[in-house]
Amino acid sequence: MTNFGKAIIASVVVSFAAPAWADEHVSLEGKTIGVAVVGTQHFWDREAFNGATSTIEELGGTVVPVDGGRDNQVHADNHDILLNNEVDAVISILGDGAVEPKFEALKGAGIPVFTVDHPSPHAVNNTTSDNYYMGTTIGRYMADAIGGEGKVAVFNAFEGALRICGIRTGLWKYVLQDYPGIEIIQPELAEEFANAPENARIQTLDLLSQYPEGELDAIHVGCWDQPAIGVVQALEEAGRTDVLVTALDGGPDTLEIMAEDGSPFVANVAQQPNLIGSTAAMNVARHFAGETLLPQTYVEVVPVNGQAEAKAAYEQLGYGTLE
Amino acid sequence: MQAEAQGRRIVLEIFGFLPVIIFVAVLIYISFNAPNFLTLRNLELVLMQSLPVVLVCAGLAAVVMAGGDDVVSGGIDLSIPATAVLAAGITAQMLSLGYPLALCAAVAFAASMIVGGLNAVLVTRIQMTPLLTTLAMFVAVVGVNNVVTASRRINVDHPWITVLRAQEVGGVPLGILVVALLVAVIFFALHQTRWGLNLQAVGGSRDAAEISGLNVNRFIAQSFILAAFSGFVCGFFILARGSGSSPGVEDNLMLEMVLATFLGAAFSPRRVVTMWGAILGAILVAAISIGFKSMGVNVFWTGLIKGSLIVLVVAFSAISQRVR
Numbered sequence: 113m114t115n116f117g118k119a120i121i122a123s124v125v126v127s128f129a130a131p132a133w134a135d136e137h138v139s140l141e142g143k144t145i146g147v148a149v150v151g152t153q154h155f156w157d158r159e160a161f162n163g164a165t166s167t168i169e170e171l172g173g174t175v176v177p178v179d180g181g182r183d184n185q186v187h188a189d190n191h192d193i194l195l196n197n198e199v200d201a202v203i204s205i206l207g208d209g210a211v212e213p214k215f216e217a218l219k220g221a222g223i224p225v226f227t228v229d230h231p232s233p234h235a236v237n238n239t240t241s242d243n244y245y246m247g248t249t250i251g252r253y254m255a256d257a258i259g260g261e262g263k264v265a266v267f268n269a270f271e272g273a274l275r276i277c278g279i280r281t282g283l284w285k286y287v288l289q290d291y292p293g294i295e296i297i298q299p300e301l302a303e304e305f306a307n308a309p310e311n312a313r314i315q316t317l318d319l320l321s322q323y324p325e326g327e328l329d330a331i332h333v334g335c336w337d338q339p340a341i342g343v344v345q346a347l348e349e350a351g352r353t354d355v356l357v358t359a360l361d362g363g364p365d366t367l368e369i370m371a372e373d374g375s376p377f378v379a380n381v382a383q384q385p386n387l388i389g390s391t392a393a394m395n396v397a398r399h400f401a402g403e404t405l406l407p408q409t410y411v412e413v414v415p416v417n418g419q420a421e422a423k424a425a426y427e428q429l430g431y432g433t434l435e
Numbered sequence: 436m437q438a439e440a441q442g443r444r445i446v447l448e449i450f451g452f453l454p455v456i457i458f459v460a461v462l463i464y465i466s467f468n469a470p471n472f473l474t475l476r477n478l479e480l481v482l483m484q485s486l487p488v489v490l491v492c493a494g495l496a497a498v499v500m501a502g503g504d505d506v507v508s509g510g511i512d513l514s515i516p517a518t519a520v521l522a523a524g525i526t527a528q529m530l531s532l533g534y535p536l537a538l539c540a541a542v543a544f545a546a547s548m549i550v551g552g553l554n555a556v557l558v559t560r561i562q563m564t565p566l567l568t569t570l571a572m573f574v575a576v577v578g579v580n581n582v583v584t585a586s587r588r589i590n591v592d593h594p595w596i597t598v599l600r601a602q603e604v605g606g607v608p609l610g611i612l613v614v615a616l617l618v619a620v621i622f623f624a625l626h627q628t629r630w631g632l633n634l635q636a637v638g639g640s641r642d643a644a645e646i647s648g649l650n651v652n653r654f655i656a657q658s659f660i661l662a663a664f665s666g667f668v669c670g671f672f673i674l675a676r677g678s679g680s681s682p683g684v685e686d687n688l689m690l691e692m693v694l695a696t697f698l699g700a701a702f703s704p705r706r707v708v709t710m711w712g713a714i715l716g717a718i719l720v721a722a723i724s725i726g727f728k729s730m731g732v733n734v735f736w737t738g739l740i741k742g743s744l745i746v747l748v749v750a751f752s753a754i755s756q757r758v759r
Contacts, residue, residue, distance in 0.1 A: 177734045181687065183686070193729055197729050198470065210681055270588070
């Protein structure tokens with residue numbers, strides 16, 4: 113493990129041992145907070161949601177939860193319900209451009225909006241991972257893994273639609289500019305938002321028949337890693353060992369895949385969704401306590417390069433132990 | 436003996452009303468437990484959120500009325516939500532490339548009519564089952580839309596589309612007025628015109644309609660065109676609601692369309708699919724899901740609660756029909 117990685121993990125451990133709010137005297141007593149999440153099927157979404165709701169309750173607040181069922185439109189519409197409920201504040205987790213007019217309406221009604229992974233001019237604050245670091249790190253790791261040259265396919269449905277994905281994929285591409293031997297296969301692939309693993313599996317099988325052994329070096333998922341689960345399945349089904357996989361998010365499901373012997377899934381950057389959700393809830397409390405918040409709050413990430421680091425990150429992030 | 440028969444009939448009548456009674460009971464329960472549920476603003480919210488479903492339900496109801504309401508062998512059009520997202524996708528993509536809205540709408544309209552026309556030809560000429568035809572069409576049309584939009588989200592902020600969401604006329608959102616007007620026109624056409632009555636006759640009994648000289652296939656074909664038109668209009672409401680086209684909207688829309696339309700049949704006295712039943716179904720499903728969310732019901736349970744409620748209502752409806 114790199115020293116830098118160790119330093120990051122160490123800082124994470126410290127932040128776990130002593131939660132940021134342990135010495136703060138903020139409270140959400142008597143407040144009703146709406147928590148809108150785009151879906152609860154995936155680990156990341158669910159954990160961010162759980163982190164936000166449990167922290168609101170720990171701080172004495174009441175939660176009105178709404179779930180978009182992994183449908184961006186339903187997620188956006190759910191904000192109308194929170195508006196009608198006259199909640200005191202809203203935490204909105206993910207979502208695409210469809211939520212913007214809803215944020216504007218909430219703001220207009222005097223209800224402050226706090227976002228997670230969705231910077232918006234109508235929000236008080238956005239809590240997110242250090243997406244800049246994620247994008248460049250995964251670019252370097254991937255380039256190293258394939259020896260600095262080769263053909264790479266990328267799943268990139270959201271670069272233009274979600275700012276966080278624009279940062280992550282944009283900076284991945286920025287790093288690759290310094291590797292003239294690496295070619296990104298065009299057109300780029302677009303994964304489905306709902307049902308991503310299965311959709312990516314099918315698209316990867318098609319891709320593999322188009323690019324036979326020796327003509328493809330890596331498949332990267334630009335903004336998250338649920339599709340990578342399907343990519344790895346497809347590689348195993350097709351018996352291909354010449355293609356490496358890289359992606360971002362690093363939940364327990366994908367860290368487990370990375371920790372397997374001979375796994376093609378070689379690099380990731382793990383986020384802390386529960387801490388992100390929890391931090392967003394803390395920010396709501398700080399806001400009500402009269403503190404001025406910065407527009408963005410960044411939560412540490414854990415770079416994961418290879419099998420050994422996957423096992424270490426799994427343990428450090430509190431998911432258990434992998435043999 | 437007579438008293439017993441009468442008693443039995445009263446029980447049956449009550450049984451027949453159970454679907455309505457269950458829904459009313461749930462709504463009353465919600466209104467006591469959810470803040471601001473019984474307000475005009477919430478009613479507006481329920482209506483606004485159900486508009487796309489109401490539109491596609493009106494289209495589906497026309498197809499079911501013309502084809503008969505047997506779910507497997509009768510009339511059904513599962514492709515309407517796909518037509519709607521295609522119309523939205525084409526419009527969004529062309530707008531983003533700088534074409535004028537009228538041209539975008541014309542192309543979207545043409546594409547929708549092609550879908551409706553293909554459904555009509557496959558069902559009436561090649562005699563394919565509507566259920567399978569339109570399911571396949573759903574998959575194919577969503578595929579076309581994925582090509583058109585490259586499976587990506589496209590933002591739309593054209594003022595003519597935003598008015599459907601934001602503009603109010605006399606305190607009522609324009610979107611609600613437009614849909615109400617369209618639904619009224621479709622209702623008038625289906626129930627008050629000779630064409631509509633003939634179309635219903637075709638769905639009621641195909642053989643009888645043929646004997647009396649009606650061109651059965653023509654009416655069925657026209658119902659598919661009408662359905663595609665409802666999908667086309669719905670596309671603009673999808674764009675307005677989401678300020679753009681997001682991939683994946685079709686799945687939920689299809690589920691809600693089918694649920695609302697056949698749930699609506701449980702509310703009708705003769706247990707048949709009607710346009711009003713379908714629209715009422717769409718609005719009630721929206722009201723109940725908004726209600727549960729307002730109550731702060733655990734998100735991990737809402738799907739189960741909603742699904743169970745619908746099964747319960749449809750089961751009571753089926754039992755009461757069988758007993759009769």
